[in-house]
Amino acid sequence: MPVPGTTTDIALPPHPVVPVQSFDSITLIPATPGQIKRYDRIEFQGDYAVYEVPKGPLDCSEELALVSGWEPLTNPEGALFFYHSHKRVFTDADIRTSGMVANISKAVEKAYKGVDNAGIHLRPSVELVLELMEGDREEWGYYFADHDNRVIFWFEAHRSNELIGNVRGVKCTNHIRYALESQYWLHIELYPNKRFLPKDVVLRLREIVMYTQADNITSDTSLAPFSSDEVASMLSLMDPLMNSAGIEHEYAHEHSVWIVARFMGEFCNAKFVNFCGQPGARLNADQSLYGDPNSRSNNILLRVMNFVLFGSPNAHNKALQKIWVDLTIVQPRWKNFIDRLNSEWNGYTIFSTVMLAVDISFLAVPSVQTQTAAILVSYMSALCTMGSLVVSLILAGQVNDSRRDSAKSVASFMEGMSGSVLGLESLALMLSLPYALLIWAMAFFAAALSIVIFNTSGVVTISIVSPIWVAIFILATWPVLASNDVHISHLLPWIKNQIKSHPEPSLTTTRSRVASHV
Incomplete structure (x- = not known):
């Protein structure tokens, strides 16, 4: 996306020759567009004061005038940055600050000097970006953006964790290219002004x-970084963007450029993460390229907790493994997962409130007040109900706080949970508590009710209730056993083997034993 009026046959303007010693104090550090600290710069305003508007038509030309060749521009999001058209340099540093022009001029000359020393031929469309590092005017982050190849580059070899992220196994230039192109589009997103589409x-x-959109519709394991509804909204923007494309000089298109750059950056990053064009590329969202994370844990503690919590941790763990694949968050699935959890927790809150009222009412029954065991079990039921209610409210508040706002915050949260003692299973255990505590509350209430029935009822009542109680107990425990891979069908071969290993004695053998005994 070159600047209007720039063609491939126009050479860069010559840069003034500056003695080497004039910028020896300047340090240039390879950086990426993702390291531009634009969103971290916060300038607190002073006391409230009513601004006096001058008389006559408002004239902003003085404030918007060039400062030593640097033109102030405004990003569609509202950020101020500066552009030097002669040297083709962008920066977020405030050029109007005292001494800033001299420092950044040295940094610019040192950057172009580094290119010359490296023997790199710069195309006319190449741009330079300088970022002031941590307020130190002697240290600048830099990168070049090549519009012809749509990549960023440096005049020195560079290893960048910010560029690679959590992606492992990058070996080819045609793979890392997607990461460089993603950063290129981020560069365009940061500096979309004075460009055509x-x-x-x-x-x-x-x-x-x-x-x-077609992949989202036809596949449940789509690699798309957006949900179907989001892609549908993106499709509605395509026709207006086509109307803005190819028009160079009529009016500014920074908003259209920003939109395209934001979308293209996301899609290029998805291709990089999924090893697009590489042997063994990820073809569905469940596929792990770093090993199988879905293998069942052999940790005895987790297996016991899964049984105690009625199989809920195992179900949550399977869902989380589909969301957190190879240290990368599948954002559409995370959003759906959180929406489902919120719906479930709202239901658990209602059930817990009802269950708590039932427990209190049960304790008020006169016949229960003489049953010490029933009272004790009812207390346990009430405590579990309160635990389910409190945990549901706490989890809902935490999840709705910040962990669903962006993919970066979600990934940071998931990475922290993965590094815990129990790994990602600890999050599964945590999310299982509202459901499991509510089930335990119901189980304790059922036990308290059974104690009252068996201690206060006659033989006829007990004989009728007992088989029904046993049937309900078996049906209730069936899903729990099934979630832990305990099935009746697995026991049948063992029973048959036991029967075969102990055959019934034949009639002849029995008679001989009787005769000998006589």
Whole structure:
């Protein structure tokens, strides 16, 4: 997305020759667009004061005037940055600060000097970005953006954790290219002003969006970084974007450029994470390229807790493994998972409230007040009910706080949970508590009711209730046993083997034994 008026046959303007010693104090550090600290810069305003508007038509030309060749521009999001058209340099540093022009000029010259020393031929469309590092005017982060190849680069070899992220096994240049292109689109997103929108880019984006929507519709394991509803909204923007594409000089298109850059960056990053074009590329969202994370844990503690919590941890763990694949969050699934959890927790809150009222009412029954065991078990039921209610409210508040806002915050949360003693299973155990405590509350209430029935009823009542109670107990424990891979069908071969290993004695053998005994 070159600046208007730039063509491939126009050479870069010559840069003034500066003695080497004039910028020896400047340190250049390879950086990426993701390291631009634009969103971390917070400038607190002073006391409230009513601004006096000057008389006559408002004139902002003085504030918007060039500062030593640097033009102030405003990103569609509202951020202020500066652009030097002669040297083709962008920066978020405030050029109007005293001494800043001299420092950044040294950094610019040192960057281009580094390119010359490295023997790199710069295309006319290449841009330089400088980022002031931690307020130190002597240290600048830098990168170059190549519009012809749509990548970023440096004049030195560079290993970047920010570029790779959690992706392991990057070996080929045609793989890392997707990461570089994703960062290129982030560069365009940060600095979309004074650009036109190439039609081929919009056509490519439209093809990607249409494919993504088709994949979402026809597959439950789509690799799309957006949900079907989000992609449908993106499709509605394609026609307006096509109307803006290819128009160079009529009016500014920074908003359209920003939209395309944001979408393209997300899709390129998804291709990088999923090893697009590589042997063994990830083809569905459940596929792990770093080993099988879905293998059942042999930790005896987890198996015991899964049984005690009625199989809920195992179910949650399977869902989490489909959300957190190879240290990467599947954002659409996370959103659906959180929505489902919120719905379940709302239901548990209602059930817990009803169950607590039932326990209190049960304790008020006169015949129960003489049954010490029933009272004790009812207390346990009430405590479990309160635990389910409190945990549901706490989890709902925590999840709705910040962990569902962005993929980055969710990934940070999941990575922290994965590093705990029990790993991701600890999160599954935590999410299982509202359901399991509510089930235990019902079980204790059933036990208290049974104690009252068996201690206060006659033989006829007990004989009728007992088989029904046993049947309900078996049916209630069946799902729990099934979730722990305990099935009656697994016991049948063992029973048959036991029968075969102990055959019944024949009639002849029996008679001989009787005769000998006589």
